[in-house]
Amino acid sequence: MRRGTRLTKTGILAAILILTISLMLGACGNKDKDKDKDKENAGSSPASSANSGPSGSASAAGDLPEVTLTWYFPGNFPQPEQDKVFAEVNKIVKQKLNATIDFKPIAFGDYDQKMKVVIASGEPYDLAFTSNWINNYSQNVAKGAFLPLDDLLAQYAPKSYAAVPANFWDATRVNGKIYGYINYQISARTPEVSTAKSLADKYGFDINSIGGKLSADTMNLLEPYIAAVKKDHPEKAFITSLSQISEMFTFESISGINIPGAVFFNDDTLKVVNQFETDEFKKFAAVMRDWNAKGYMNTKERISKKQDDWADAKAGKWMINIGGAYKPGGDVLATSLGGETYVSAPASTPHLTTNGIIATMHAISRTSKNPERAMMLLELLNTDKELFNLLNFGIKDDHFKLNDEGFMVAGPNQQAYNPQVPWMFASNFLAYVQEGMPKTVWEDTIKLNEAAAPSNLLGFSFDAEPVKAEIGKTSAVFDEYYRGIELGITTEEKYNEFLKKLKNAGADKMIAEMQKQIDAWKATKK
């Protein structure tokens, strides 16, 4: 009996304790809010001072207070000498913007999850890479994770804003506001099919013969080649990943391939469907299943890895790869990633889509204490060719060299820094042209962008806010199943279970919401 009372007493004590802490925490939170207010006020003052002299950014550095900008980005990291390169970058940034970048390079495989946690916990950071395929743009906008950039763009990044076509910016708008800063590059997207040149030559495979012809129905075009190579090289496999081939299908996904909701390119009525329930996607899954049964996938080895990486290509385990985005000079990139000469072709006909445009962007965090400075940094990265290439290729004459014709070639120490993600840092068109690419590669790319057929949905961006909970759940379902689907181990029964789980997670509600928004958008367009 006595013990009983004592326990309750302690219990009450604990309860009071917890209550006190909650209150204390609450107070802290409020303090933070106050700080936010201060920040807003502070935000306006440098704005006005910058207004007075937007001309030379170099001279502006003197007046700017010193700040640190935290920048999260994905890529083939860590690189052995990344700290050395980042230090060099910071020297320039310090001089020009009086800022220091706190670099947070994260490996591709970890980036998505890392950002979810960083954003969810409300940690302060300034810049992050965002897109429709990693660190999902529309979902983050829906959760209020990013700042609207319209004013900041006009004020602090006029040059790079002007460099990107206006309809591109429109594609990033959610409810009329821009939340993503576009890293200008190839936007008319279709996946790239690539294979080692030595293999293609040996087995008489002309990659151009299939160029632009691939879809779920025509995957069998690749089969004779795969079968022939497989016979002599059992260690080599067919490689692809669902998140990278969304543009190969004849539909356009609305909030990323992992979220149900897509519209067929040729559908003028803009009817939203669940892409996983389309015959086309099912067909694709069936082909993968078939190929796995035929042993083309080396599933047994690959299932225990989250994703395939180019290290396996270097180890001679890749036969043919569909992924990334086809672009002029892409084979040169594949060559340096794969360690031997690669040939490549576009998988299907490229369309200019919202997805293609928002595939590479940066966003400024809601928690950023210096959003205007973050925008200045974006402007600098997208206008300063030398700085960009330092970040991109490393230190000149060490990690890379420029040859007599001005082409970028490998330096003596290229292995120590070669992340191979120019489109991730900033506008790809600032990059030194790599040897082997045509001199006019960037002009060609822009032409390709302009020539591509715009999709019916171009300019529409989905506001995911009303269905963000459903999105979280469906993407978790996708995460559980996608690897099995792309490796062809998902049986038909299992696939139906996947569809059922998506439904349970609210797929229909999301599709209805998408349809509603698209209909409203269509009405305004007319």
Add this chain to the structure above:
Amino acid sequence: MALRAKLPKILIHLVLILFGILCIIPLISIISVSLSDETTILKNGYSLLPQGLNLHAYAYVLYKPVQLLNALKVSLLVSVFGTVVSLLVSAGISYVLSREDYKYKNKLSFYVFFTMLFNGGLVPTYMLISKYLHLKNTLWVLILPYLAIPWFILILRTFMQKIPHSIIESCMIDGASELRIFFRIILPLAKPGLATVGLFTLLQYWNDWWLSLLYIEKESLVPLQFMLYRMINNIEFLTRSTNMMPPGMNNVVVPAETARMAMAILAAGPMLAVFPFFQKYFVSGLTVGAIKG
């Protein structure tokens, strides 16, 4: 007659030996793989005995081991510093809890052991550490959360309860302060308990990947276990960190499979080496009593 008496003994040994073998076979298998030849492994698969015995994997892992050495440094620093501080902190509270005459004994013991039964969960903890304490990407975050682990406090307290109270009383009569008694009398007497819990604490720190999984993204603060975790999925974390083959090995296949296992051996090795030093205290130190003793 003699056989009948012996039979159960033989059976006992048989069972114990079998399980003992089961315990060390996996270690042997990864050692074997790490000593094998990569191409043979890729062709034949792993085996319990090394195939084509060579040290390529180790040569590869240890050639310019910048990243590896750094991870080792982080792990060592955290483990040694963490263990010493944690042991002192835990011993302090354990001793107080073992004192029957301490006024708030019951309240304090509720305060400590309640956390074994109820906790705030992952999300609030994560937010506290990252957003309010700003401990992310610091060495502290790898040390502080494990300073006072209730389970270890429970073991230590049970051990200290066995120290006769008369010793403490006689010291008090001599006018020694509580602090003095604790450091001069209790700590030496509690050596077996401290050694046992010390080893567990050391293991806890050395083997921890959880804190680094959540709170570390700076390459220079990555401990060994976390490095190993990242290599599960991606051998590139290793290949990129060294990125070069040692001279004289240029014609050899990159020993990815074997190098991974070599790394695992290097990460597990130090603790296996430490074990014998603690072992003599083990049994006497590992007694567990009720929470309300």
Add this chain to the structure above:
Amino acid sequence: MAKATKNRFKNTQHKKSLQLTMLALPAMVAIFVFSYIPMAGIFIAFKNVNYEQGIFRSPWVGFDNFNFFFTSSDAWTVVRNTLGYNIVFIAVGTLLSIIFALLLNEIMSRKVLKAYQTMFFFPYFFSWIIVAYMAYSFVGPYGIVSGWLEDLGVNFDFYTETWIWPFLLIFINIWKGLGYTSIIFYAGILGISQEYFEAAAIDGANQFQMIRKITIPLLMPLITIMTLLSIGKIFYSDFGLFFFVPREIGQLYPVTQVIDTYVYRMLRQSGDIGMSSAVGLFQSLMGFAVVLFSNYLVKRVNEENKLF
């Protein structure tokens, strides 16, 4: 005079208490910060978190987050897995540990005993990541067991077959912990006074009778405490076992997903902190309720064996 002594005595008593409190203080602070403050964060479970407004100002949504979890098809799977695995771990683990402790107690030679203990303790020394490497070396694509099966003409892919994983995980968990728990029980047996056994021997009791009538009953308090502590954790799982050993393969989630990994994945894959906290709170509350209840039961049967 007497009063002065009494006062002085009271003062020293007070001083003693204070000094002892000081000794306990560092640990108290550490526990407060890392265990109690996060408890205050459980309110997140009742919020629909929006980053624009911050966690404190986000709207309250009552039990929506819980509803969301319980109506999903995952709820049943993860709760079933968590409880199922833990029940087997507790039952089989405790039983085997006691058996091994008894077996070890039969070994007279100190050297041999030490050799056994050392071997049994090996698995305990490896982190789950290293255990995952070991498991991979047996059942992975190049694994030893996979190889044997192939030699037998069976092409068995462990990472796609769900039915094998419950067996593997149970085996691995017991393999890793047995050395440790059996030594705890062994230490308990050593704590039993020899006099009992000597008296029993005089009465002509045999080994088995002694175990049944002396060792087990006297070990009961320890067994109960260990079991109660495990039951208190019945809604928790060893994250490393379920996260690393099956290598995060989605295909295997139906048999490898437990509450802990689910909360973690919820946080990392959908970034939904409200729901993730809700599941965490559910886990904590259920665990707490279960341990209170079982303690109550134990108390009714035998007051001596209770945990608190």
